[in-house]
Amino acid sequence: MKRKSHPLRFVVLVLCVLFLLTLFAGKTFYDAGELGAVFDHPLPGCILHKNITGAEDLTTVDDGRTVLISAVDRHDISEVKVIPGIYIYTEGSSPRLLAAIDGKPHGISAYPSELGYHVHVVVHKPGEDDRVEIYEWKTAEQTFTQVKTIRFAGIQQLNGIVAMADDSFFVSQDFGYPAGPLQEIEKAFRLPLGKIWYYDGTSDKPKIAREDILYPNGLAVSPDKKHLYLASLTGRSLIDYDLNIDDKGEVTLKWRREWPLYTAPDNLKWAGDTLLIGSHRKLISLLLHSFDSKRYHAASQLIQVSGLPDRLIVKELHSTRSGGVEAVSTGVLSTVNNRIVMGGIWSEGVLDCEGTDTFPLSQPASPSTGNEPVPQSTP
Template sequence: MKKLLIIAGVLFVALGGLVLKTLSDAGQFKHLTPHAPGKCTPVSGMPGAEDITFHPSLGYAYVSSDDRRATLAGRPVPGGIYRYDLSGTTPPVLLTGSFSPDFHPHGIGLHVDPSSGAQTLFVVNHSRSEGQRIERFEVGEDGLLVHRASLSDALLVSPNDVVAVDAQRFYVTNDHGYPPGARQVLEDYLQLALGNVLYFDGQRFQEVIRDTKYANGINRSADGRTVYLAESVGRSLRSYERNLETGALTLLNTLDLKSGPDNIELDADGNLWIASHPKMLDFASYAGDLTGKSRAPAQVLRVTGTGADLKATEVYLDDGSQTAGTATAAVFGKRMLLGPVFEKDFLDCELP
């Protein structure tokens, strides 16, 4: 009996330690002091604007929108890609109205040809009938998106974000090693490193990064030589040197963000803007609440520097009062667009 009590005590202490570690790693003990760099205005009409990216010179943004609450409730509605003009002279324009109704976009990646200006947009699509796919669109003369290809592969287990290399090649993250279900939940709470990054070379998919803790946002430097990866559960930003010929990636640096990073955007100066989840368990609760009454804090980090000298500075923090579960912070000039995973509105914020 005494031996059993000792074993039970050891197991209890071990379990308590695991729970405390999980809570600490998820940021649940953080004290949040909300602040913003300027006025933020809600923009309606594009629910679940999980990813937003700017054309690098023309001042409008592409917005990936999907009503995930409706999908979780079993009443999916078609998602869409919109164009949002910062000037405010025109309302947001749906660019995929003629595409499949089974369209549930997630991460997006834009390539602009430096010579011709031709635009190619890659989109992660969680098709309910066709499975996980990457859609390739070209921007037509009228500005609408023209569908060119649907790419699928068994390696696309749980695709999240995509970054274009050119009009044919791209990297895509798998945030989990298992598809949605009980095993995926265990993967998160046990902090298992089962995510990865795939490279599509124009012909086939191949794994180029493995053993990641929720590989989320991905982007690259303007010269294409550095690839940045956000690990949400790993609470870090990884930098990789990219082989321009083969697409292979070599780890250069890992920056501890002490928060759960989501998507990565770059400004004109090459600084990284990362939307993040400072309290991961709050976000998990919020994501699972079909009523939308739960709230989760939202954070934006700006990362400056290069190599081992990268430094993260908090630019925005909200406790869930103004917005919740922000996944993207896209910047153009003195404007910052904050895209949420579930909220009906995204925020258009002023920068100093």
């Protein structure tokens, strides 16, 4: 006997599948922040310095008077060739190349030393394992010299870094799989396969300090060295670990809590007793911007976090929908006139803005000069 077809069942099945796909798409857009509104309220007095492209990360030396920038022009945005490397910036002057790097510099962090600072830089180079280069910045001589290289065998996904001493550091690995189909699956399903590595300065190789993390990005250690803070980009959160390093140099990171930020944090930098976090309100827009930064725009946001470790008080300092430096990844406090300097991964220039409303000056500020004023708009 011939079985009768049931077109109604098929229609119901299709509708159920479409409903589930709609829910999945809606949740994805919500989690990515695409449904939220972004208003323009930039910091005042912003000046755009264009002699640099692709500022991946920033750190300060000389007690905050000098900014060092890791930069690489990923999309050939600049009309002139930009050399991958470390750039130096001080208020009132354009960024200039301090040291060229064989590869693509990424995270950067500085630690005070006897003669100045030891500067740690994550470096990617296609076809090779990632490495961390350690340089010595001598304040008196204003020299920048490479002193050590630490290689990560089989790893090509290192991201943020925080220096713990002259030659010890924590560094994040954002994905478990190298670039390719498996990494795309990891991204799509937000699989927590990232890691935090620790290098003690004396061992033959770095060790895994923590794993199974959702897209670990920027890192910061509390001034008392009792907490390690981690930015989870796609988790849109700030993770707090209790940090302990024993007499033998063994490190323990114990999960303490995870603070929701409702924005995607990138790099973390201390400014006094608060954290400055470059963050991304809309992740899908950021993804499109990463493919073609000239065609697709991305919002910029810089937030300030205080109250740690027991409370989380978040204040939005800077927000723009487009223009200036887009997709701000890092903000640091320059103690010269208390300026806040920001950089974006796929943008040309660094943005230097007034920060006295947030970090009041103890003495009168002197006038600031720069290359190109950035138009300001209001909500």
